[in-house]
Amino acid sequence: MDVSYVVERIDALFNVTNKEIYSSESGITYQADRKVKKVGYCVNLTLETVEEARIHGVDMMVTHHDAWDEIFGLREACIEKLAEYGISHYYNHLPLDDCTFGTNDSLVKKLNLEIVKRTHEWEGLYFGRVAEYNQEIELNELVKTMENLLEEPVKSWKFNDKKIKRVGLVCGNGAPTVCLKEAVENECDVYITGECNLYTIQYAEFKGINLIIGSHTFTELFGIESLALKLKENIKELEVVRLNEEHYEANIR
Template sequence: MPLLQDVVSFLDAGLRTAEIPDYSGAVNGLQLENGGSVTRIAAAVDASLPIVEAAVAGGADLLIVHHGMFWQGAQPLTRAYYKKIKTAIQGGLAIYSSHLPLDVHPEWGNNIRLLRALGLEPSGTFFEWKGLRLGLIAETEIVRSELIEDLSAAVGGPVHLCPGGPEIIRKIGLVTGGAGAEVASCISAGIDTFITGEGPHWSYPLAEELGVNLCYGGHYATETFGVKALAARLSEDHDIPWFFIDRPTGL
């Protein structure tokens, strides 16, 4: 039975949590501790109240998430927020969150896992933010309709397409989550097709203007890969069970 501090040390080191910049609300790393041990792991995309309740009901004492408890910033411990914290503490549930460090990880990351689910390997990176290259590039030659079928199978649902680019795709850029606003960054990298989760309304007409295929696979759906990979790795290393709590938002 591993100690929570050992699991956290492994995750922090492997994900380079202290080194990788992120948004202020991410608060990457251990967000809530428990009594000190880990016997069952739950993985989920969001640290919402229904997820915390499901994790406790499933007997987990560690919840690994991509979006942690503090996206809305500091707030009073009242109503649903109070109930969430109370449920976790009374249930002995520790919560570990990893946002950008998990997105960009070369083995466990959302980006690499989705790319490989498409049968592709990275040939480079693009989209620099605070010195970090957030996106992956893959060279290929595939008909656009076939890529959409493959992407739909990988994310387990429909893909919304802006067919602004060529029908024969040769260079793909991929950033999971809500990166649609970054479609312009594809041009300097020579990318003809951009895969992401979601974007603002104006990202669609902009992609048409730029001549780029823009594939919206769903913010939630493109970010289920990393937390599953982390939980599976911990389970393999420590022989402890894990389960995934699926609560799609449709976004």
């Protein structure tokens, strides 16, 4: 099938209210002259994941992130490699953070939480959540659950003695204190995200909110996996495979 048909089936999964914003946060970055029979999914577009796509005989990559602007020259290098291997690439960023099957809602579901409200709005898209447990749990129990889910160690800071009932969540990069501030204002007992810096930790301590930090990549994996599986449901003849990524983020903290 054509790449354009696959993209149409992906786009049909989303409730697009602002086409301009949606187009700026998703789309094809490289289209090869090749029919699509096999799609590979992962969170990041990197030279390593492109190589994984080649190894798995993938015709098209579907990722959450495009190559990061902050990694100078990476996008050009990835497109060159995609062209060499004849592999198309599509990404979907903030719309996947916002939607009901995306990064945040998928992790909420894995944690057995119930969503209270969508938070962290940008241009009509919400990239955070407040959610609650039916019964309170200990912080260390939540930490263990996170490590089992992400299959990597996570960092945690205990800044109050309360059990956990209400959770603030921003999958990916919720390190800025303005993101944490919204969780504080929603009276969350713990804030979970995939990035942190000195200010994140000090602000959490200042406000007395517990903090759990996974990795940017693996807090968002379940969302892109959910997208790929929904695509498979819609196109029965399509083969879908997960492309492996390194857990190096967990080792640099």
